[in-house]
Amino acid sequence: MNSMRRVFIVGIGATRVDEHWDKSLRDLMREASLKAIQDSGLSKRDIEAIYVGNMSSGFLQGQEHLGSLLATWIGVPGIAAAKVEAACASGGVALHQAYLAVKSGVYDCVLVVGVEKMTDAYTGDLTDALVMAEDQEYVAFTGLSFVALNAFVYRYYMKKYGAKQEDIAYFAVHDHKYAANNPLAQHPRPITLEEVMKSPPVADPIRLLECAPTGDGSAALVLCSEEKLGSLSNDVRLEIAGSAVATDVFSLHEREDPTTLHATVKAARKAFSMASIEPKDVDVLEVHDAFTVLGVIHLEDLGFAKKGEGWKLLKEGQLEKDGDLPTNTMGGLKARGHPVGATGIYQVYEVALQLRGEAGKNQVPDPEVGVAQNVGGVGSTVAVHVVKRVR
Amino acid sequence: MRPLASIIGYGAYIPRYRIESKEISRVNTGGVERAPVKQKSLPGPDEDSLTIAYEAARYALKRAGVDPSLVEALYIGSESPPYAVKPSATVIAEALGFSRKLYGIDMEFACKAGTTALISVAALVSSGVIRYGMAIGTDTAQGRPGDELEYTAAAGAAAFLLGPNSSDAVATIEHVYSYVTDTPDFWRREGERYPMHTFRFTGEPAYFHHIISAARGLMEETGLKPEDFDHVVFHQPNVKFPQKVGEMLGFKPEQLKYGLLSGEIGNTYAAASLIGLANVLDNAKPGERVLVVSFGSGAGSDAISLTVGEGVERVRDKAPTVAKLIARSKVVDYALYLKYRGMILR
């Protein structure tokens, strides 16, 4: 393998996250793909391989085989293609596969797309789909939902560190503030902490407004090699400087410490090392806050705060766009939305916008290093990507 | 007849929920009380006659202290099994770890099925076919809404682990007698959800005739008289019938004291006499003699005579007593009653 080969993001595209009653899963992934290809300035015929990140198309749409389907749907049947699945980390893991494809030298130009269509299903069916991230036979069988699993984490976290729910729940308020300026966000309106704390409980102590919403969406990236990049007129070059995936003991109840996601720790360490960065070098961050408590835990496991103190960064305003660690600057999972298999790509899309200076009112001043963390299950798989702006 | 078998362990189980007769009256008669019992038990939404039988069986095993893999029979008497075809015995045997060399079956004879299971397993022990076997009476009886049986159709189970005769056991079955005729006082046709019953016809020609015949049959064969028994348990579809048949047979009210529970829990059908027996064992002393006479519609009565053994006090506290089970009680209203019984159309 040529370890000197560099991988660049040359095109980005995404649909709005919404209840797209009029668009099917294939419509969504086609739309995001064509946008990304157009943004790259390349032709669709330059794409040599497609990776589609998606969690539940089989269960919710009765449709598998998304890679080949998309290849035909964007007009390039014949190229290599595959669906990649790792629960809610499908997007991040698909990106890792795409990165490896280019890094290896086998391909010069690949398309990676994350897509999920959740709103065609009844709520009960969606709950079924999401709990498939956990052990079906013996854990999902007890009737616990994915939210219930995270409620356990919340309880353990508050008990162990003496943290208060209000300080954790504030993450939702933070996200909504920034979503207000994101034209692609599902919920572009601010909310208050009082609204969050008064929203109905879903699985105590988790309140409805502490949970990422259900929505449809697709985001796509075109990755290419340095050689291919030479043929494009790009002032700003975005390099994937670090890409890592790690797993943890699969079931929450079998782990030693339910308040630490070791997969985040491992993937971050690897990705940061590949990119030769430390936490203090990060200018913009996207964390996988499917639930507010997870957002807080990710800040700790990524190395930005001590265990039990992640919520302090929120409280001290460090996560604001002008703070020390601008985080979820386009709304995060809670307010931009969380079409599960697509989220990992949305995160990198938003990092790319920031690094390009195209984030509008949410723009972080002159960022050079962005990190995106995408989580499957309760941290059973985690993908961490480091993107650098290179002149 | 020589003694058949000894009870090595026993257990009962009553679901937590209760509905009061006055609440049923509130809905059905505008509050005009028809109270054959004060309240009855009802199963929770995740319970059925199989799960409550499991609970009773687990407690019986705890009292017996016998390795479950040595239990070679499981006979279950019930008229409300979760499947019309597929016995509860298979699930309970696997769940508790019984031997796979097993004489297993579910049996039906209305409220007599539990005692018939007991006699059958005792006979398996007595004849040497098995060493240890379990008999269970269990029901989650359904009352037709608005019908008078709705006040009493309740849920409960009792399980008995039997083994070879031993004076050190909880009790020994000395003698049995059964009396059966074709008497259609209460029945349920295949496919029907609720049973039919015949009002006053269920009294004299059914309940009273069969209980008296079986009790007298046993007493004639053994030469025992009512005063020879310290405790007597009758099937209890309400409170009045067992009190009356006791009087008719020559028993005194004190003899019925521990065996009559229907006022608090309703009629637990195939479990009724057996839960009464369990409550007697919770309170009896070694050497005392007990008579149990069940009644199952259709119709028939089993009479069983037991002597309490030396071991009765030793095992008592290894599992919850019937009194504790009765005290574990949460009263619900009619709406929750309908919801838990799965009677709300969706």
Add this chain to the structure above:
Amino acid sequence: MAYLRSVPRVWREREIKYRLIGGVCKSCGKRFYPYRQTCPACGNDDVEKIKLPETGTIEVFTVVRSPPSEFAEQAPYVVALVRLDDGTLVPAQIADVDLSEVHEGMRVEITLRRYRVQGERGIIEYGIKFRPLI
């Protein structure tokens, strides 16, 4: 849904679900549920099958108010992580308890209950739940 309606699956899973069968790793001592041959903690393949204790304590719990489809009629219900008396942590539903009385530290014991049914005509899936001691 295919997996919900599978009969062989229920048959195959019954020993573990009816009797709460776990594993103890002979290498690192980890006790876990459900049983399998490879230890989740150390990765060793030397695991002994054990019947887990019948009593334990609720360590954390929550109330499921937005349930998976096959549990729709049962909501709201309590699910918990129960620390058994030998230290094994197991996920389970808690039965026979009011939402207002369930608490961390509550002593519970096993019971067999109906978890779900495979439709009107299909089989019933039983499994271990926990309920307060009587």
